Structure formats: structure tokens, C-alpha cells
Amino acid sequence: MAELFGFDSADIEFGSGFSLERLDWQVADGDKWLVAGRNGSGKSALLAAIGGVGRLRSGRINALREPIAELSITVQRGLAARERVRLEGGEGSEFENGTPVSAILEELNPDSDLLRELSDRLGLGELLAQPFLNLSTGETQKVLLVRALASRHPVLILDEPLRGIDAASRIIAFNCIERFAGMRTVILVTHEVNAVPDWAEHLAYLESGSICYQGALAASEATDWLEQMSTLTVPQMALPPRVTGQASLQAPQSPLVVMKNVQVSFGDLPVFENLNWEIHAGEHWQVTGPNGSGKTTLLNLITGDSPHCYTNDLNIFGFQRGTGESIWDIKQYIGYVSSGLHLAYRVSASVERVLLSGFYDSIGLYQSVTSEQETIVAEWLKLIGLEKKRQQPFNQQSYGNQRLLLITRAMVKQPALLILDEPCLGLDPLNRALVIALIKQLTQSKTTTILYVSHDVSDPIPGISKRLSLPLA
Amino acid sequence: MANYFNSLPLREQLAQLGTCDFMAASEFEEGVNYLRGKKLVIVGCGSQGLNQGLNLRDSGLDVSYTLRASAISEKRPSFVNATSNGFKVGSYAEMIPDADLVLNLTPDKQHSAVVKEIEPLMKKNACLAYSHGFNIVEEGQKIRDDLTVIMVAPKCPGTEVREEYKRGFGVPTLIAVHADNDPNGEGLAIAKAYAAGTGGDRAGVLMSSFVAEVKSDLMGEQTILCGMLQTGSLLCFDKMVAQGVEPGYAAKLVQYGWETITEALKHGGITNMMDRLSNPAKLKAAALSDSMKAILRPLYEKHMDDIMTGRFSGGMMDDWHDDDVKLLGWRHETSETAFERESVTDDEISEQTYFDQGILMVAMVKAGVELAFETMTAAGIKAESAYYESLHEVPLIANTIARKKLFEMNSTISDTAEYGCYLYNHACLPLLQPFMEPLNTDVIGRGLGLNDLGVDNQELIRVNQEIRSHPVEHIGQMLRGYMTAMKAIG
Known part of the structure; x- marks a missing residue:
């Protein structure tokens, strides 16, 4: 030929x-x-x-x-x-x-x-x-x-x-x-x-x-x-410490999430009808369902990124939604990663600053950081093997490494609720094993409740026992 | 109604034109508290209306919308925008009487009709807010004495206002209280809370006046921003094609060139943009810019004079009443230009190449920014206002051209800006024609192509000095300093 x-x-x-x-x-x-x-x-x-x-x-x-x-x-x-x-x-x-x-x-x-x-x-x-x-x-x-x-x-x-x-x-x-x-x-x-x-x-x-x-x-x-x-095997590791003295370290009220009779539709297409769900601190959940079953919409109701959080009966971390709280009051307790966030993370910033932005729930970094936060971020970078990339621009990293960094960004503050929406897309097998090992460690930490979303029902995550299975809308 | 600015005594005109002060972050420590629990009703749900509303609601405020009855009954896009985002929508009669703060976010042209309808429905001591003061200043709308009138003007398109908020930041914002309508002395507190609710406080807020905002906004948009970029695009493209540059390449150099070179402006002003050129190219650009400034100064002064006297707004309002004949004709004419119709090449052009082959474009930006700034400050507008309405906004407008050339720019900017751009372009094209005549592809399209980049020391020192000591660079350095204290880039 x-x-x-x-x-x-x-x-x-x-x-x-x-x-x-x-x-x-x-x-x-x-x-x-x-x-x-x-x-x-x-x-x-x-x-x-x-x-x-x-x-x-x-x-x-x-x-x-x-x-x-x-x-x-x-x-x-x-x-x-x-x-x-x-x-x-x-x-x-x-x-x-x-x-x-x-x-x-x-x-x-x-x-x-x-x-x-x-x-x-x-x-x-x-x-x-x-x-x-x-x-x-x-x-x-x-x-x-x-x-x-x-x-x-x-x-x-x-x-x-x-x-x-x-x-x-x-x-x-x-x-x-x-x-x-x-x-x-x-x-x-x-x-x-x-x-x-x-x-x-x-x-x-x-x-x-x-x-x-x-x-x-x-x-x-x-x-x-x-x-x-x-x-290749994942080495033994210990999680870096949490920061001291950040407001969001105060444990929020449990249940973390209460949804009552949630209704969401896009145009004429109903996504949820009468959905009821509670997440209690320390109960780790895996949400599964086929493509288009509304997994991301469900998460957006929690993070405040869906406008439907104002039209439903939701109590998130003790805030009844739509009663004067801001989305930043909600987000301070959440670490979050998804394909949507990955697409939206389009600002020019160094790898280190992207991780630091996890402390402030922002895309890009707009506030001054403490030396404690910098130390913690350095430890996380070491843990994921990217310490040499610390000063390099985030947007010039490979897709897989960007994804790994955004997962780490969601973890740095060891939030009350860690939401991982199909986190491992694009990760090579070793990095995937690394992320799973980190999740397992976090499930044992007592401070972080995990919400792991995947379309794949045959993909159990160690340490996560509760299941919510969404049918196709 | 009579032009409000013209009704003021000179000392008031000067005082209001000269208002623009950067506000300390500590002034916003109360956040949205002043508006907490109050009813905010937004009139109109286009780009500014929807996106400001989404931010205000996410900041914990009570936001709903009101639209014309026909927009509701026909389920127009504005109605769908509001309802699909979970907002309550009602007619003026349903929503306005309970509102504590009414945000008029309809296009300029609809303002007087909208205000006439909603004003009688507003409750006593409520507040009416604008994001652009044209109606108050140019049309001279009188608002009921018991109502507070404020302005909160994000200096970005609505979509950007939303995107920056979602990132955890905001866009630079001007606020103002209308001196004739602050019966309870609470205008400033409301404006500050409103600005905080849109995220503007994170990016920096300037205390302005209705007059300063309108006069500087009009001047900036019709001269350097839209006017110069449009005229420059057409002149540069036609020149390159006439000199044998491949049209697809010429179109790309212009379409993406503005964005690339003004990105340098955003980081370090005219100084940094000029520093991106080689030394011989910098001297060339400085000389071209000097020539253009000499040719165009009377035009910039005429635009400023017409804006100050109200002649500009009068002419535009005549066109409104004439069914926008001039505006629509212009929009069509733009779509028919050779630049607009050419499809761009897929060839890659490196970032530096846009500078090296776009010396004339760099010169046009320099000339336009400096002239607009000089003309505005000479007319009594404060350097801060002049900076925001000239240099600061150039990259934002350049982004729109990068997306879809002049069509995108003209559809993103307001009709008012587009009309001003029309006037500028018609006057500027013939003025620059003789200047363009002898120019070659060394300054636009191909680059100087020198092997020896040597220059005369004294000459380079003189030019650098001139660039760096321009007043737009002084104020720019200071304001960018404030901004980066808040927003760390990179």
C-alpha cells in the first residue's frame, strides 16, 4: 500500500x-x-x-x-x-x-x-x-x-x-x-x-x-x-493535612442534602418527577444511570449551577435554597469536578494556582493565598507526581493531566461534600488507580462525604456503599 | 423632553463630567445586605437583563422579571429566557407595584416608552436603576421626585458579566446616583449592593455620574472602539489585497490581529503593545501613529463636540423616528464589504507574526486610543473614565471581531454604538485615504523583512519616552495595578 x-x-x-x-x-x-x-x-x-x-x-x-x-x-x-x-x-x-x-x-x-x-x-x-x-x-x-x-x-x-x-x-x-x-x-x-x-x-x-x-x-x-x-502499582500514601482556620472547615448541618419532590424538565422533556433524596454526612454515594438520565442535572441542583435549584424544595447544608443564601455559601462546602468544569476552566493560570483555586471555589485565582495553602498544594502535587509542572501553564498540560489536576483541585480542601462527576474520563489506567486510591483514603477521613457519579454500574468504588440508580428520563 | 446635560449650568456640567473615582474594596464589605429581602424586578430579558438577573439571584437576592404583554403572550425569546431559568415573569401591572428596585435593562431606544409606562406603577420611594444613562442624560427623562435613580454599568457584554461571576470574579463596573433623584439619600447604598450582587465589586467599581458615563461611553464607542477598528479593518484589508497579499491571509491577519495585538494592551498598555514590535518596527509604528493623529484630531474633536452639545444624540433619535434608515443601511453596507465576505485561510499565523506584519494596525490602535483619551480629558472628562472607555475596552471589542468579524462586533454593541460607528466610518475613510495611498506591505501584510534591526539610539529613546509618558499610560498603570491586586493573572 x-x-x-x-x-x-x-x-x-x-x-x-x-x-x-x-x-x-x-x-x-x-x-x-x-x-x-x-x-x-x-x-x-x-x-x-x-x-x-x-x-x-x-x-x-x-x-x-x-x-x-x-x-x-x-x-x-x-x-x-x-x-x-x-x-x-x-x-x-x-x-x-x-x-x-x-x-x-x-x-x-x-x-x-x-x-x-x-x-x-x-x-x-x-x-x-x-x-x-x-x-x-x-x-x-x-x-x-x-x-x-x-x-x-x-x-x-x-x-x-x-x-x-x-x-x-x-x-x-x-x-x-x-x-x-x-x-x-x-x-x-x-x-x-x-x-x-x-x-x-x-x-x-x-x-x-x-x-x-x-x-x-x-x-x-x-x-x-x-x-x-x-x-504499575500505586504506592502507599497519606493524604496531606486540611487547612486550619478556614470557615468551611466547620462541619455543615447534616443531612447535607435534602431534596423533596424535585421536578425538572427541559422544554417538554421531563428529567425528574418527584425525586426525593437525602445525603447524610459520612454516607458515600455512587450515582449511576445511562447517558442523558440527568446525573449532571442532579449534581447541579446541589452545587447551585442549575436554575432549577430555585424552583424546587432543596435544603443544602442547612440552607433552604432561595431564601437569601448565595451560591458561594453553598460552594464553600463542596469540592467538584466534571467534564463541564473542565470545559469551563479556560483561564490562563499555572498548575499551582489552579490547585490553589480549589480553596476558593473559583475558576482562576482572585484572592491572596496563605503559605499553609501553598504547602498543602505542594504536597498534593507530589502525591500525584506532577510537582515538576508546578509553575507551568495549566492550559498547556495534556488533557489527562488537566483532568488529574482538576480532581486534585476538588480535593485540596477536603470538603464536606466531594462531588466527582465521571472524574476518570481521559485518565490512563495508572492515574485512574491513583484517583480511586485517593477516594478510598478520603472515605476513611471522617471529614469528607463522597458523591461519585458514573454511567458504569459495574464500576464499584471501594469505600462507597450507597447507590442511587437513575432511569433514563 | 430636553437634553439634561444642556440644562445644567456650566459648573454642574464640569462637576458631573469630572466624577470618576476608584472605590476601595472596603466600601463593599456589606455585600448585598442593603437589598436583602427587597423585591428586584428587571424590565427586559436580553443579554444584560438575563445575565445580571442570574448573578443577582445567585448572590441571594429576590429577582423576577417583567416584560411587555405581547412578549409574554407570544412567548418571545425574552420570555423563554426568563421562564426557562426559573424566574417569575409578569406584566408591568402585576410586577412593578410591589418592586423596591426596578432595573430597566431594555435597549436605549425603548427607554422613554418603557419608563413612561412603568413610572406611574412604581410604589412611593422605590428605586429605578439603569445600566446606561442615555435616557436620563440625552433624552432628559424626568423621573418622579420620590423615586431614587441610580446606574450600575458593567463594562462588558452581558454574557461576560455572567461568565466572570461564575468563575468567582466579576467585571469592572461604573456606578452613579442621579443627583436630581436621591430623595432619601440611599442611592449610593443601593448602587453598591447592586454592584456587589453582579460581582462587580470583585473586579473594581468606579464612582461615576450619569453624565460622565454617557458622554465618555458615547465618545469611546464611536471613535477608537468600534469606529477605528471597523475603519482600520477595511483599510488594512483592501490595502493588502491591492498589493497582492492572498485575500484569505489578509482577512485572517485583520480578523485575529486586533485581538492579538490588543491582548498586549490589556497587560501593559500602549507601552507593552509597542514593545512587542522590533525596534525598527516600533519607530515605524510611532511615525505612522503621529501622522494619523494629526489627520484625525479634528474628527475626534468633532465627535466629542457633537456628543457634548447633544447634536449626536439628536441626529440618532431622528434616525430612530425615521425607522432606522441610516442604521439599517449601514448594517447592510458593512455586510457587503470585501473584508466581511472573504473567508479566512486555515494557515496558522503565530502570535508574534500578528505584530510583525501588522505594524499599521498597531499604529492605528495607538493613534485611536491616545486621541480618544486626549480629546475626552480635554473636554473635562476625568482620566479614569477616559481610560475605561478607550484603552480598557479595545480588547473586548477586538474579541468580537475575532469571533465573526464586523458582523459580530456590530451585533454585540448597542444600536447607539453602531450608529456612532457609522458616522465615524463615513468621515474617517476619506480622511485616511491619502495617508494610505503610499503605504506598502512592509507595514501591513508582510512585515519589514529586515536583516539588520539596528536603529539610532537617540531616536529610540525619544520614541520610548513619548510612548511611556503619555497620560493614558500613567492612569492605565495605576488602574491596572488596582485590578491586578484583585485579579492575579497567570
Whole structure:
């Protein structure tokens, strides 16, 4: 087969300061590659380089000339940013509702029959008329998957295609990918070594910006590399101390959360009807449910980020909502991470300052910090192995490392209520094990109650015993 | 109604124009307390209306909306905005009589009609708030004597007001109390609590006056902000294309160039923006800026004079009554320009390249900011106001052009700003035509391309001195200092 694109001893530098080094990689028409490596090893950079991003310092690039259909965080962020622009009505003007899912899908291939079929299989049929930005994390991922697969572009880039997709849809998504991979060239990136499809032929394994192994995926050496990614053990650790003297250290009233007969609907779509729920201090909860069952909406009722918290009977940390309390009164007791927060964390700040912002519940840091807070943050950075990145810009870290940092940001104050909404999306197996170990430690700390949200029911977290299972709305 | 400013004696005009003081953070220690338990009713639910309301409610205040009966019965977008966010919405007759604070957040043009309808419904001793004082100052609306009249003006689009609040910050905000309507002496307390409720206190609040806000706001938006950026975009694009620069590339350089170069302005004023150029490019930009300032000074003075005398607002109100013929014609004309219609290249342009190849754009920003600032302060407006309405807002407007060129800018700014931009552009284009004629792609589109970056020491010292000693740099350094004390960047 003819070479479709390739790199010869290429050193490529990116705006973030990251560089890919001594890149020797040739991809032939119709190849099926798995690209793997730990968080921060350069997987996204490699995908960007395929798309022509980056500055060639030395070596040679045989650039790809065919159009790419891509499913990745980069694409998702680009579409979300474009939507926000469209939604930002001018002074005095009215808002539009935003682009519907169907129009987003049709951008790469207007074949509505095909799109309808794929959408139905993944359970998106009802959502086609909904504004794209209203979708949940899992639903968004499904839309981007359908959009990429249905395109006729000869090169398919799938960066964690099953990220956030619920258990019921994973097999279907997996089969759809196989069907549409067909004769196309596919570059698949995933941390899920247990879910590598049979049709993948080659492995490129990255470490610190270089491809340290490439060859047949079936070779035993390939298996060794992949196993290395998941079998390193998490070292023993102790949590850093809490800060002394912060108002939010006073334990709030228990029950922490009381919801009575909660009703929420989006337009005509009911999400909750007569939901009753209480969270007591020390009771750790796992909330599960398929994509679109309202998991994030439920959390937003607690954090105060949903306007529906003013139209329902909610008592949060002893504050009856809508009686003169501010959202900052509520947030002082909460540590929070989600895909939504990750998307919203778009300010320029150093890694250290992002963690410090966890003490103030802000995106960016607007208040002066104490030396005690700085010491605690330094300890957390050490714990997650990113102490060397302390002064680097947050927004130039890899997606996986950003996620790990935001999880840590939620933990630094060891809040009364720690809310983790699908925290591990995008983490490599080792970092995921690290986060689970931290959660386990926190469940034993007596100060922090945990609310862990995941679409995956078969994903028990040690130390968490209560379950709330949401049906599809 | 008669122009309020013109009805004032000179000493009052000067006193009100010269009001603008940075308020200490300690003045906001009471937060929203003064408004706690009071009923806030917002008129209008567009960008400012919705987003200010969301912030005020999240700060613990009791917020609801009132809309024209037709907006409610036809479920217009403003109605959907309010109800889908869980707010109570009612007609004027239902909502206004119980309100302690009525926030008029409708567009300028609707103000007099709205106020005429709601004023008789307002209870005794209630408060009427604006976010822009055009109605009071230019239209000379008289408000019932028992009512308090205040202004809280966030210096950002509504969406930004919300986003910054959610981040735990806010946007710089001007507040004012209308001297003719402060019967109980509580105007300032209400304005401070309102500003705190929108998050403005975290980013810095300036005590202004209705007059200072209106006159400086009008001047800034029609000259340097929207006017200069629009005129500059068209001139730079057309020049590049005429000199053989690939149109897609030229469009990109202009569309994203303003945002990139004014980002430097945000961090360190004109000084830092000029410092981003090589030494020869800086000397070139300084010389271009000097020439443009000489050509444009009479135009800036005319805009300021027309704003002060009320001639500008009079002309615009005539256009309102003429069904916006001029405004709509202008909007259409803008959409038809070559720059607006060109699609931009996918080629990457590095951050530094925007400076190196955009020397003329840097010069235009420098000339426009300095001229607007000089003209405003010469007319009696305080340096603080002049800074906020010129230099401070340039990056915000540049962001809108980066999003979707001039269309986005013109749809984000108010109709008032757009009308002012129309006047400026028509006068400025022909004035700059002869200046543009001899220019080449070395100052716009391709860069100087010098191997030898040497310059004369004395010349460089003189230019640096001139840049750094400009009064907009003095006040800018001070105000940015206050802001960064609150907001640590990076």
C-alpha cells in the first residue's frame, strides 16, 4: 500500500512548548493503528501533527492530503466554542436556541438516512432536534462518534471513542466503529487496553513525546508495552493535612442534602418527577444511570449551577435554597469536578494556582493565598507526581493531566461534600488507580462525604456503599 | 423632553463630567445586605437583563422579571429566557407595584416608552436603576421626585458579566446616583449592593455620574472602539489585497490581529503593545501613529463636540423616528464589504507574526486610543473614565471581531454604538485615504523583512519616552495595578 502520510526523524514543536522528538512513523492507506501511552506522553500532539499543526524543527514530514474525520476532545471543544459564540446574543438582542444535533451531524455528510440509522442505534433519535450544547457528556460523545463515522472522509481519527458512553451503548458503538472502519485508514487512541478491537493491526506506543515502540499489535512486545501501562502499582500514601482556620472547615448541618419532590424538565422533556433524596454526612454515594438520565442535572441542583435549584424544595447544608443564601455559601462546602468544569476552566493560570483555586471555589485565582495553602498544594502535587509542572501553564498540560489536576483541585480542601462527576474520563489506567486510591483514603477521613457519579454500574468504588440508580428520563 | 446635560449650568456640567473615582474594596464589605429581602424586578430579558438577573439571584437576592404583554403572550425569546431559568415573569401591572428596585435593562431606544409606562406603577420611594444613562442624560427623562435613580454599568457584554461571576470574579463596573433623584439619600447604598450582587465589586467599581458615563461611553464607542477598528479593518484589508497579499491571509491577519495585538494592551498598555514590535518596527509604528493623529484630531474633536452639545444624540433619535434608515443601511453596507465576505485561510499565523506584519494596525490602535483619551480629558472628562472607555475596552471589542468579524462586533454593541460607528466610518475613510495611498506591505501584510534591526539610539529613546509618558499610560498603570491586586493573572 502507498504511504498516506509519514514522519522521518521529525522534531515537531507545539505552541505549548511540548515537542515530539525523533518521530519516525509511516502510515499506509487503509492501515489500522492503535496509539497508546500514559497521560502526557504526546498522543494528542501526535494527532495534531497528523492534522498539520506544529512547527517542524528538523526532519521531514510527508503531509496528509486527505480530509480527516476526527472524534476528539479538540473537536468537541471547537464545536462547543463555536456554539457559545452563536449563542452570545448582543446587547439587548435575544438568544437563539443554538444549533440542533441534526445540523451538527449533517456537517460532514448530509446523508440523513444513514445519520438517522446510526443515531437510532445509539439511542440519539429523540435528541436530533435538541440544541447540541444541551446534551450530556455521554450524549455529546455519541453525536461526535456518529458524525465522524458517517462522514466519507478516508481518514478516521478516534481519540477515546468510548469515553463516557454508557454500558448499554458500548457494544453497539464498538460494532458501529468496526463496520465503518472498513477500508479506511484509522488512528485509534485509547487507554482501555481491554477494549482494543480485533481489527487494529499496529501499535505505536508513546513515551515522553517519542514513539518508543511501533509494530504489529499481535507481537508479544506490543502486549508488554500495553500491560506496562496498566500494571504499575500505586504506592502507599497519606493524604496531606486540611487547612486550619478556614470557615468551611466547620462541619455543615447534616443531612447535607435534602431534596423533596424535585421536578425538572427541559422544554417538554421531563428529567425528574418527584425525586426525593437525602445525603447524610459520612454516607458515600455512587450515582449511576445511562447517558442523558440527568446525573449532571442532579449534581447541579446541589452545587447551585442549575436554575432549577430555585424552583424546587432543596435544603443544602442547612440552607433552604432561595431564601437569601448565595451560591458561594453553598460552594464553600463542596469540592467538584466534571467534564463541564473542565470545559469551563479556560483561564490562563499555572498548575499551582489552579490547585490553589480549589480553596476558593473559583475558576482562576482572585484572592491572596496563605503559605499553609501553598504547602498543602505542594504536597498534593507530589502525591500525584506532577510537582515538576508546578509553575507551568495549566492550559498547556495534556488533557489527562488537566483532568488529574482538576480532581486534585476538588480535593485540596477536603470538603464536606466531594462531588466527582465521571472524574476518570481521559485518565490512563495508572492515574485512574491513583484517583480511586485517593477516594478510598478520603472515605476513611471522617471529614469528607463522597458523591461519585458514573454511567458504569459495574464500576464499584471501594469505600462507597450507597447507590442511587437513575432511569433514563 | 430636553437634553439634561444642556440644562445644567456650566459648573454642574464640569462637576458631573469630572466624577470618576476608584472605590476601595472596603466600601463593599456589606455585600448585598442593603437589598436583602427587597423585591428586584428587571424590565427586559436580553443579554444584560438575563445575565445580571442570574448573578443577582445567585448572590441571594429576590429577582423576577417583567416584560411587555405581547412578549409574554407570544412567548418571545425574552420570555423563554426568563421562564426557562426559573424566574417569575409578569406584566408591568402585576410586577412593578410591589418592586423596591426596578432595573430597566431594555435597549436605549425603548427607554422613554418603557419608563413612561412603568413610572406611574412604581410604589412611593422605590428605586429605578439603569445600566446606561442615555435616557436620563440625552433624552432628559424626568423621573418622579420620590423615586431614587441610580446606574450600575458593567463594562462588558452581558454574557461576560455572567461568565466572570461564575468563575468567582466579576467585571469592572461604573456606578452613579442621579443627583436630581436621591430623595432619601440611599442611592449610593443601593448602587453598591447592586454592584456587589453582579460581582462587580470583585473586579473594581468606579464612582461615576450619569453624565460622565454617557458622554465618555458615547465618545469611546464611536471613535477608537468600534469606529477605528471597523475603519482600520477595511483599510488594512483592501490595502493588502491591492498589493497582492492572498485575500484569505489578509482577512485572517485583520480578523485575529486586533485581538492579538490588543491582548498586549490589556497587560501593559500602549507601552507593552509597542514593545512587542522590533525596534525598527516600533519607530515605524510611532511615525505612522503621529501622522494619523494629526489627520484625525479634528474628527475626534468633532465627535466629542457633537456628543457634548447633544447634536449626536439628536441626529440618532431622528434616525430612530425615521425607522432606522441610516442604521439599517449601514448594517447592510458593512455586510457587503470585501473584508466581511472573504473567508479566512486555515494557515496558522503565530502570535508574534500578528505584530510583525501588522505594524499599521498597531499604529492605528495607538493613534485611536491616545486621541480618544486626549480629546475626552480635554473636554473635562476625568482620566479614569477616559481610560475605561478607550484603552480598557479595545480588547473586548477586538474579541468580537475575532469571533465573526464586523458582523459580530456590530451585533454585540448597542444600536447607539453602531450608529456612532457609522458616522465615524463615513468621515474617517476619506480622511485616511491619502495617508494610505503610499503605504506598502512592509507595514501591513508582510512585515519589514529586515536583516539588520539596528536603529539610532537617540531616536529610540525619544520614541520610548513619548510612548511611556503619555497620560493614558500613567492612569492605565495605576488602574491596572488596582485590578491586578484583585485579579492575579497567570
